[in-house]
Amino acid sequence: MLDNIIEIHDLVTAEVPKSYSRVNVLDIDWNARVIGLTGGRGVGKTTLLLQKYWEVFGSHERCLYISADHVEVSALGVYNIGREYFKRGGEGLIIDEAHRATDWGAEIKSLIDTYPKKSIWISGSSSSALTKGNADLSRRVLWYDLPGLSFREYLHLTGQGDIAVITLDDLIAHHSTIARDLAAKGNLLNAFRNYLKYGHYPFFMQGLEGYHQRLQNIIDKVVSEDLTSQFAISAAKVNTLKKILWIVSSTVPFHLNIEALSRNLGIAKASTYHFLDCLEHGRLLQTIAAAGTGIKSARKPEKVYLENTNLLAAITAPHRVEPSIGTVRETFFCTSLRPHHSVKSLGNIDFIVDDQIAVEVGGSGKTERQFAANPVRGDLKRVVAVDGIEASSGRRIPLHLFGLLR
Numbered sequence: 001m002l003d004n005i006i007e008i009h010d011l012v013t014a015e016v017p018k019s020y021s022r023v024n025v026l027d028i029d030w031n032a033r034v035i036g037l038t039g040g041r042g043v044g045k046t047t048l049l050l051q052k053y054w055e056v057f058g059s060h061e062r063c064l065y066i067s068a069d070h071v072e073v074s075a076l077g078v079y080n081i082g083r084e085y086f087k088r089g090g091e092g093l094i095i096d097e098a099h100r101a102t103d104w105g106a107e108i109k110s111l112i113d114t115y116p117k118k119s120i121w122i123s124g125s126s127s128s129a130l131t132k133g134n135a136d137l138s139r140r141v142l143w144y145d146l147p148g149l150s151f152r153e154y155l156h157l158t159g160q161g162d163i164a165v166i167t168l169d170d171l172i173a174h175h176s177t178i179a180r181d182l183a184a185k186g187n188l189l190n191a192f193r194n195y196l197k198y199g200h201y202p203f204f205m206q207g208l209e210g211y212h213q214r215l216q217n218i219i220d221k222v223v224s225e226d227l228t229s230q231f232a233i234s235a236a237k238v239n240t241l242k243k244i245l246w247i248v249s250s251t252v253p254f255h256l257n258i259e260a261l262s263r264n265l266g267i268a269k270a271s272t273y274h275f276l277d278c279l280e281h282g283r284l285l286q287t288i289a290a291a292g293t294g295i296k297s298a299r300k301p302e303k304v305y306l307e308n309t310n311l312l313a314a315i316t317a318p319h320r321v322e323p324s325i326g327t328v329r330e331t332f333f334c335t336s337l338r339p340h341h342s343v344k345s346l347g348n349i350d351f352i353v354d355d356q357i358a359v360e361v362g363g364s365g366k367t368e369r370q371f372a373a374n375p376v377r378g379d380l381k382r383v384v385a386v387d388g389i390e391a392s393s394g395r396r397i398p399l400h401l402f403g404l405l406r
Helices: 003-014 045-056 071-076 078-087 104-114 127-132 135-140 151-157 168-183 189-198 202-206 211-230 235-250 258-265 269-281 295-299 309-319 325-337 369-373 399-404
Strands: 034-038 063-067 092-096 119-124 142-145 285-288 303-306 343-346 349-353 357-362 381-386 396-398
Touching: 003 045, 003 063, 003 071, 034 045, 045 063, 045 092, 045 119, 063 078, 071 078, 078 092, 078 104, 104 119, 104 135, 151 189, 151 399, 168 396, 168 399, 189 309, 189 399, 202 211, 211 235, 211 269, 211 309, 235 258, 235 269, 235 285, 235 303, 235 309, 258 269, 269 285, 285 325, 285 343, 303 309, 303 325, 309 325, 325 343, 325 349, 325 357, 325 399, 357 369, 381 399, 396 399
Parallel strands: 034 119, 034 142, 063 092, 092 119, 357 381, 381 396
Antiparallel strands: 285 303, 343 349, 349 357
16 A cells, blocks of 8 residues: 555655755754644745655655645545554654645544654645644644745855844844945845845755746646635636736735725625635735724735735746836835734835834835824834845845845
8 A cells, every 4th residue: 555655755755955954944843743834835845844854764664755635645545544654663754735635634633643652744835724724633733834035045045145043123223233244245235136036935946947937837826726725716716816916916016905906806895805815825915904903904904915026026027027126125025024023004104013113115215204204103113124225324224134034
């Protein structure tokens, strides 16, 4: 029963990249018996788990990798494979794309409960399906979410700088010193431009040719397979989802007008909100709510961006359309901050971070005048994130420095 599965395991694990590793990006408790890893397609979840497999296990006799969306795994069943493997003395099981398995929650729960001394690592691109789709499973798994590469990681992987993570508080307090020290490593603005187009996904290490085509394939797979199955979206609505992505990509920073967008799409407002939510769960969009704590604020986003700037480039490139530079800048800022900070819209000011910092994002000509024209709460710190500069002064901080926060 397991011979073909083991053969697939050996083929997959042999191809794990050795030139880079993101194993230490998350503070994962690898001693935990059951670990769940979520994140968007292409960010490196499988690679991370298999690099750790080589470090901890190193043999299919001790740990077995299976992908739940493989036809052979689907035919045999995740539970049956795990049961047979553990009967042979295996110590651990890695289940990739776990939510693609038939009745995945019950199957994995049964493995966890039946073999309490075995290690089980789970991964999947659908975080909501994995962490929320089965309450019993969610209580048994220690979940972690893997983001895409930060600008800091990109610099490290391309040999352009080995820079320690800095905190947002340190950046705001010491940005002049940080900018000066970073500039001493060389002009990184060209690296930043490349990162915005090619640096969010680690498979850029395999070469840039076809990079955006690969992202387009990821978009198609998420929309046509992940979202349609998870949210029971009909095939007829796939084009509507893609149209939303195009509208967000091809306009200036997208302030949501739900009535206008719904008319453009030819659907009800409730459906538009639902599709925006689905695309955010699929890690293709990120929505920004207006500042405030009410339910209404959380329910109705004010701004909508692609999840990262690489997706923005991939969607617009085939049409020979350059995305708005303002959209690129604001998308980068949100992507860099949101894993660990609250980012909301603040009226005529671009963003408020953690309800403490008012932020304007712009090009080299951007100044603090926006704050004078649109006064904010007196207790808020004021920051201007400026693209295209290396030196930092006053409240003006180079935009790319926000890519060092993780």
